[in-house]
Amino acid sequence: xxxxxxxxxYFPGKSLVHSIDPxxxxxxxxxxxxxxFMATNAYGLALSVVFIIVITAISSVPxxxxxxxxxxxxxxxxxxxxxxxxxxxxxxxxxFYFLSMTYPGVAQAIFMSFRIIxxxxxxxxxxYTTSPIAxxxxxxxxxxxxxxxxxxxxxxxxxxxxxxxxxxxxxxxxDKIMKAQMxxxxxxxxxxxxxRAKSLIPILVPLFISSFRRADELAMAMESRxxxxxxxxxxxxxxxxxxxDYIASFAFTFLFVVTIFSRT
Numbered sequence: 251x252x253x254x255x256x257x258x259x260y261f262p263g264k265s266l267v268h269s270i271d272p273x274x275x276x277x278x279x280x281x282x283x284x285x286x287f288m289a290t291n292a293y294g295l296a297l298s299v300v301f302i303i304v305i306t307a308i309s310s311v312p313x314x315x316x317x318x319x320x321x322x323x324x325x326x327x328x329x330x331x332x333x334x335x336x337x338x339x340x341x342x343x344x345x346f347y348f349l350s351m352t353y354p355g356v357a358q359a360i361f362m363s364f365r366i367i368x369x370x371x372x373x374x375x376x377x378y379t380t381s382p383i384a385x386x387x388x389x390x391x392x393x394x395x396x397x398x399x400x401x402x403x404x405x406x407x408x409x410x411x412x413x414x415x416x417x418x419x420x421x422x423x424x425d426k427i428m429k430a431q432m433x434x435x436x437x438x439x440x441x442x443x444x445x446r447a448k449s450l451i452p453i454l455v456p457l458f459i460s461s462f463r464r465a466d467e468l469a470m471a472m473e474s475r476x477x478x479x480x481x482x483x484x485x486x487x488x489x490x491x492x493x494x495d496y497i498a499s500f501a502f503t504f505l506f507v508v509t510i511f512s513r514t
Contacts, residue, residue, distance in 0.1 A: 259315075259418050260381050266494060267309040267379045272388030274495045278502045279376045285502075285509045286369055294512040295364055301505050302372045311378045319374055320367060327366055331359035377414060386411040387489055416464070423460055427453050 262268075267275075282302070289295040306316060340354035377385070389407035397403050428436075431452050439446075 259377065261311050261315065261378050262381075263310050263379065265308055265310045265379070267305060267375065269494060270379075270498050271489055271491055271495045272380050272384040273391050273489060274491065274498060275376055275380055276385075276388050276392060278498060279373060281502045281506055282372045283369065285506045286365060286372065288513065289365075289509050290513050292361075294509040295361060297505060297508055297512070299364060299368050301501075302368050302375070305375060306371065309375060309379050311375070315378070316371060316374070320370060323366065323370055327363050330362050330366065334359040334362055382411050382415045384487070384489075385414070387487075391489060412468075419464070420457070420461065424453065424457055427456050427460075 270278075282298070286295075286298045289298055306313070335351050335355040335358075336349050338352055338355035338358050340352035343351045343353060343356065345351075380388070386407050389410060390404050393401075393403045393407060436452060437449065
C-alpha cells in the first residue's frame with residue numbers, strides 16, 4: 251500500500267499537458283475541481299470524466315501509474331458508497347433489520363465514487379506533469395498579490411512544493427523501515443486495531459528521525475549555496491503564457507459553463 255501512493259511524483263515528458271504554464275495548470279486544476287463538485291447529474295459528471303480521460307491520454311503518463319495512485323483511496327470509496335447506498339431514502343432494494351438499500355442510494359453511491367476517483371486523477375495530473383521547480387514558480391507568481399500584506403510568498407510556495415516533493419521519498423523510507431522491522435520479527439497485520447496502532451511506533455520513531463535529518467541536510471545544502479530566495483532571485487526558465495495556455499483555458503471554461511447549464 252505504501253508503494254501505491256504516487257502523490258507528489260513527477261513524470262518527465264514533452265506532451266501538451268507538460269508544456270502548459272504551471273500557473274495556468276494550478277488555476278485550471280481548481281476550475282476542474284469546482285466543476286466536478288458542481289455536477290449534480292449524470293450529464294455533467296460524464297463530461298468531467300471524459301474530459302480528464304482525454305487529458306490523461308494526452309499527458310502520456312502511464313495508465314498503470316494513474317491506476318496505482320487510486321489504490322489508497324479504495325477504502326474511502328467503499329465506505330462512502332456503503333453510507334450512500336444504505337442511508338439515502340427511496341424505493342427499497344432490500345432491507346436487513348434497520349438497514350435498507352435503496353435505488354436512489356445506489357445511484358448516489360455510484361455518482362460519488364466516480365466523483366472521488368476522478369477528483370484524485372485530476373489533481374494528480376498537476377504533480378505528474380509539473381516539475382517541483384515549475385510548481386514553486388507558479389505558486390509564487392499566483393500568490394504574488396499577498397506580498398502587499400507582507401506575507402512571505404516565496405517561502406510559503408517553497409515549503410508547499412518541498413512538502414509535495416518529499417512525499418514519495420518518505421513513502422520509500424517508510425517501506426524500507428517496515429521491511430527492516432518485519433525482518434526482525436515485527437508483526438503489523440495481526441491483532442486488533444489498538445495492537446496494530448501500537449506496532450506502528452517502531453516505524454514512526456525512526457521515520458521522524460530520518461525526516462528531521464533530511465530537513466537539516468536540505469537546509470545546510472541551501473545555506474552553503476547562499477540561497478536566499480525572494481527578492482533578487484533570477485530564474486533560468488521564465489514563465490510565459492502562450493497560445494496553448496489560452497486553448498487549455500478555453501477548454502476548461504467550456505467544461506465549467508456546460509456543467510453549470512447541465513444543472514438546470
